[in-house]
Amino acid sequence: MNKIKNIQRDYNIQEIKKNMSILDVANEFGLKLKRSGKSYFTLCPMHVEQTASCSLVPNSDSTKDYFYCFGCEAGGDQINLFASLSPMSNREAINYLANRYGLSQEQPLPEPIVREYARNKRDRSVERNFLINYKQVFYDLCTIRDSVNNLIKQYEFIELLVDDELVIKYYQDKEHYEEILERLQEGLFEKINFNKQIEVFIEAKGVLTKWKKLLQKR
Numbered sequence: 001m002n003k004i005k006n007i008q009r010d011y012n013i014q015e016i017k018k019n020m021s022i023l024d025v026a027n028e029f030g031l032k033l034k035r036s037g038k039s040y041f042t043l044c045p046m047h048v049e050q051t052a053s054c055s056l057v058p059n060s061d062s063t064k065d066y067f068y069c070f071g072c073e074a075g076g077d078q079i080n081l082f083a084s085l086s087p088m089s090n091r092e093a094i095n096y097l098a099n100r101y102g103l104s105q106e107q108p109l110p111e112p113i114v115r116e117y118a119r120n121k122r123d124r125s126v127e128r129n130f131l132i133n134y135k136q137v138f139y140d141l142c143t144i145r146d147s148v149n150n151l152i153k154q155y156e157f158i159e160l161l162v163d164d165e166l167v168i169k170y171y172q173d174k175e176h177y178e179e180i181l182e183r184l185q186e187g188l189f190e191k192i193n194f195n196k197q198i199e200v201f202i203e204a205k206g207v208l209t210k211w212k213k214l215l216q217k218r
């Protein structure tokens with residue numbers, strides 16, 4: 001019986017996501033959005049802040065939408081966001097939304113009330129965290145570059161290099177990799193500005209994740 005219930009729940013989750021994108025949730029709760037490339041930024045509903053550091057990422061298939069806050073590291077899908085903004089648990093939100101979209105026979109819950117959050121309180125922690133994370137990404141990328149370069153030096157014969165998948169990937173990516181490092185470095189020379197540097201930071205984070213994975217496989 002429980003198994004059937006779980007299958008029903010998973011089915012509902014996918015169907016809810018098809019009916020309600022992450023931008024629908026933002027709209028419903030009146031979140032102010034600022035577009036940045038493929039994502040949107042908003043003041044995080046999960047913690048008090050002055051600079052929008054919560055990113056909402058919609059996809060053409062809304063079953064893959066997600067959000068992530070660079071300030072408090074909260075994240076999840078649109079149902080989790082819906083639950084965070086209403087006084088419901090995730091489970092209650094699924095029940096409520098399944099009802100709203102005519103997917104469930106279970107008794108519906110009352111309309112959600114938007115959780116009040118203090119927008120105006122001062123909080124510099126996001127900027128502070130951002131600077132720390134920014135420096136860390138730069139440092140990690142430099143470390144990876146140095147270790148790959150050391151690896152290349154270890155090869156006595158140039159012919160052996162071409163057999164190394166990692167080295168080949170590095171040469172393929174070298175230009176982009178160096179460009180990211182340069183842009184990060186430029187940011188370090190100025191005063192770190194969240195709105196100005198967030199894009200290069202996100203891009204650098206992506207490169208770092210990819211390279212960490214490549215090195216892990218080794």
Ligand SMILES: [Zn+2]
Nearest residue numbers: 044047069072
């Ligand atoms: Zn947050």
